[in-house]
Amino acid sequence: MQKTAFASDNTSGICPEALESFIAANTANMASYGNDEWTRRACDAIRDLFQTDCDVFFVFNGTAANSLALASLVQSYHSIICHKLSHVETDECGGPEFFSNGTKLLLAEGEGGKLDVEGIARLVAARTDIHYPKPRAVTITQSTEVGTVYSLAEVQAIGATCREMGLAFHMDGARFANAVAHLGVSPAELTWKAGVDVLSFGGTKMGMPVGEAVVFFNHQLAQDFAYRCKQAGQLASKMRFLAAPWVGMLQDNAWLKRATHANAMATRLSDALAALPGVSLMFPTQANAVFVNLPANAAQVLKEKGWAFYSFIGAGGARFVCSWATTVEEVDTLVADVQTGLSVAG
């Protein structure tokens, strides 16, 4: 039997606060397509959270949230600047290119899986002729695909560069909660106050069964976005079931508490693994994911014991992701199994 606890944060189930309001929404008949009370409440809760009158749209998953948000910023002959390890580049099967009808992603290097101002400037300057797509937007993954977090200053610097260069600024926040939990800054500071135009706010990895929110801080960019969602198969008829979990999660800061727990579990795991001989961290553990170089024998033992984990970055690299559901026991069992593995002759 496979142990999927650390394979991803989407192997977890539904967080109690999300489930409670999901079930509470299952009353009598209710207007469909978002014209219901739960959707209104969820939108208001998000506006409260960000302390601004943003435009909120609920879609089904992260690929859709990112791809539709980006498509609203560019035309097909434009390009989008991102880190070469960004989720939109590595894990959405060409979703952004599909929804934008061909917009190219321009890939930058950058320490710790993070795009930086120099990388953006370099790509903008690289080609300015008509034979190459024109940069029109920047997207960053916060927290990143390698478990790091952009500091507030880093986000602000990118925001300033975008304004200066006439680029729209999108944040892929599939794990936005983990980033906020790590940084301890307000959602407003980390987004629109820092120049972010549109945020994909992740619900699924946070503990919902399904659903993400696309949050536009720039009203003009949100124009007709509801039509875009509808045409793209992202308008839920029984919208209340996408919206209700947000109401539950945003009450009493549940979303942040749950993310803080996930981060803490990752830190516990990271500290324990880093202390083992022959194991080294690939990236600093700042959110809910741990990336380590694991000796081959240890990795082998983990697999024999049924642990599922990805090892797609470099030789020997292993990723372990924690969620709202991760327990101390699971962390300690995994660490113990790694120890066992290390003791096996290579």
Add this chain to the structure above:
Amino acid sequence: MQKTAFASDNTSGICPEALESFIAANTANMASYGNDEWTRRACDAIRDLFQTDCDVFFVFNGTAANSLALASLVQSYHSIICHKLSHVETDECGGPEFFSNGTKLLLAEGEGGKLDVEGIARLVAARTDIHYPKPRAVTITQSTEVGTVYSLAEVQAIGATCREMGLAFHMDGARFANAVAHLGVSPAELTWKAGVDVLSFGGTKMGMPVGEAVVFFNHQLAQDFAYRCKQAGQLASKMRFLAAPWVGMLQDNAWLKRATHANAMATRLSDALAALPGVSLMFPTQANAVFVNLPANAAQVLKEKGWAFYSFIGAGGARFVCSWATTVEEVDTLVADVQTGLSVAG
């Protein structure tokens, strides 16, 4: 306070059998993206239902199910034949055109909202030059947008025509359950045995919170369809929550019992309304929707009493849709309110 009971079948909540298995699926960690036990069980249940080894994919909603299924049948320079009142034409905001990158829908007339063999033949013959998109697929809505149902013979005739003319055959079954309940034939007979290549099997209107199944009876057409779903933002990470409701609904024929109830409520409503002076049926009531010509004063009174309903087809036409949740009391209250309305001076 708005009364949405008859506005659509998607104003209803989650059917008990669907909810029960949804909640049952919320256990510990589980592999994501469909590599879980619930998804396996749901696929098997659908294969059992259709008595064949079909390929099953779960997507989020009907626009996606239809658009992705159709996109897998055609190229952008092809065309798709459908009735002018088909859902893909009238209510998906250009979704089929978007996902296929521009494929044109060719619209046929046809009694009772139903496409017929003559209509197909006429459109295929109308243009055979390179300056017009080449017909490559046919899609029918079963049950239709006006509450009628294609008979088994009608489906078989269209299937035969498609084979003869080299056209792929898609069935939009957002209300497939209501059609099966009306006809009393097996799902297999009504689909692949009649020549249907791919079915959009509706879950939401049947009583699920979210989700439809795309069922390919033709393995070749299903090739790489999982990639298509992923790229198009239709691959759920926590797939078990899309799949589990199918397990519940397909057990002990719950899906069919629920649809039979919805149809019965529509018949009760239809019979009562048709007996009222000045009210006439626009289409025979064969599934779960009733279309009537309502005198203006009656319509006005209904609105004043808070009833939500669509009236988009012709002058005075009103649509009332029943679902698994519709009660005899709701039907009788609506009928009484229509009666009251009729007694008001026009």
Add this chain to the structure above:
Amino acid sequence: MQKTAFASDNTSGICPEALESFIAANTANMASYGNDEWTRRACDAIRDLFQTDCDVFFVFNGTAANSLALASLVQSYHSIICHKLSHVETDECGGPEFFSNGTKLLLAEGEGGKLDVEGIARLVAARTDIHYPKPRAVTITQSTEVGTVYSLAEVQAIGATCREMGLAFHMDGARFANAVAHLGVSPAELTWKAGVDVLSFGGTKMGMPVGEAVVFFNHQLAQDFAYRCKQAGQLASKMRFLAAPWVGMLQDNAWLKRATHANAMATRLSDALAALPGVSLMFPTQANAVFVNLPANAAQVLKEKGWAFYSFIGAGGARFVCSWATTVEEVDTLVADVQTGLSVAG
């Protein structure tokens, strides 16, 4: 041997004025992609013609000119209002839908193949919900596909309606020259002064070997249009050969003289045919095309004598198109052959 003189205006060769400057452009090396003297001269000539500082782009053919112009006015979830007999609907194999990634064409009826203000208003009002594409642009074919011409007042009225309703206004001028020749108004009056935002100005049917001009009167809509052309395979490397014919045709009003001749030939043909017993005009002959109801025996004789012509509109309808190259002799021979045909027993 087939006689193609009246099959279309694109069966003709290259007009002397166009050929002369084409050959004159074939000198030594010259900057490519439009950075050459001929392109500069052609753009200036078009700006002079329209008496305004418009943005001019040369593309290869009419499908591209129309599709790219329209794509710059809409997003995929919008719709474009046109007459049901417009060229973009009937003869571009879904080009507009393809380049816009799925934008729907909304079809209006209208006398003489012409869209009118009522038709536009009706389509705008028909659906205002999110489940149907939102009207965002209007396109008219001037002269029309059935040989009629919008009067200046008609164009102005549509322009005013577009402004009022927030719709962009495109004119498909594949046969713009024939329309101007018929109306005797200035190109400026017939376009931007009447509210046209962008014009597809036809070169091929006017006498060039290849090429059309997309003329934007609204600078904002032209933003990044050069990138759009490049990505869409519509940026000629040896641009001078697309541009030079415009220089020749626009000198000394050659374009208008040639179109006037084509119209005159059509009038001669129209008058002669209309005078024959059993032959009737389907539409008034206002530009360079004649549409007649031809008795079956006459049509049969024409085919036996090798005449190529389209008969795609209604039973018995035949289209004959004149061009810069049509001669009086050809017209008279055709008329004589129709007479012969009429004398054959039916």
Add this chain to the structure above:
Amino acid sequence: MQKTAFASDNTSGICPEALESFIAANTANMASYGNDEWTRRACDAIRDLFQTDCDVFFVFNGTAANSLALASLVQSYHSIICHKLSHVETDECGGPEFFSNGTKLLLAEGEGGKLDVEGIARLVAARTDIHYPKPRAVTITQSTEVGTVYSLAEVQAIGATCREMGLAFHMDGARFANAVAHLGVSPAELTWKAGVDVLSFGGTKMGMPVGEAVVFFNHQLAQDFAYRCKQAGQLASKMRFLAAPWVGMLQDNAWLKRATHANAMATRLSDALAALPGVSLMFPTQANAVFVNLPANAAQVLKEKGWAFYSFIGAGGARFVCSWATTVEEVDTLVADVQTGLSVAG
């Protein structure tokens, strides 16, 4: 006054053999859209050249030829393997992504601007999960963007790998003539006999005013390709003017003689420049382009003297391209100017 002789091979005019048949085609009326004698002759000439019954389509330019050919090999969720310096990646403004509705290009390294078997295998193996586009085609540029030529053995090896791995094989032959002239092998050997499925056969750079041929050696892949061209704005109405130049160029091997001349001029230039102190070749000169590292002072002097050339690859790199029109005098003048530049104090 700018000297554009070496800026690109598309700064040249029309080659005499091409112009002669272009003008010869300008006779009386002729059937449009390719149903004419010149198109038939041109297609036959290409079939003769390749000694096989291939499917031939004439389109307007290289971006279209490549993008449409590639789009016919893949779906949007697939990927196309190419060298990171391939033309489709670096100079078509996202054309391949646009026409395929989002297909990703996967970039390989490789000596001399050439893709190799190892690079293909590495990209195929890199990702085999559903979250990344599935490799489905390979495209190579022959001759390459850096003036090198794939040997027959190299093409054959890639062809064999494609067959083995189930990948379609496209050759971007914008400068196919230069490659054939260099290698001295038959067009058949270099294409279908080596496993190439479809070739973009360049006409413009060879000496035509406009136009490329898409040549399918695999009939199945060519299915409905004429519709694809029409929809994509690539079906010329006066097709004879695209086709006729091919008739002229393919007669008496004119195309190959002209390409041989261009290559010889490049060799002359390359040899002379390489002999200069401080100048070094960046790539071997195998076709009609020369890439050299030029000291800054020399580059500066060239610019002052009006020479246009690209310098987009690395610091100091300069590209000079020869064509059918390049003269010995032009080569020698350029070399002399470089010499002058080198003598200027840096």
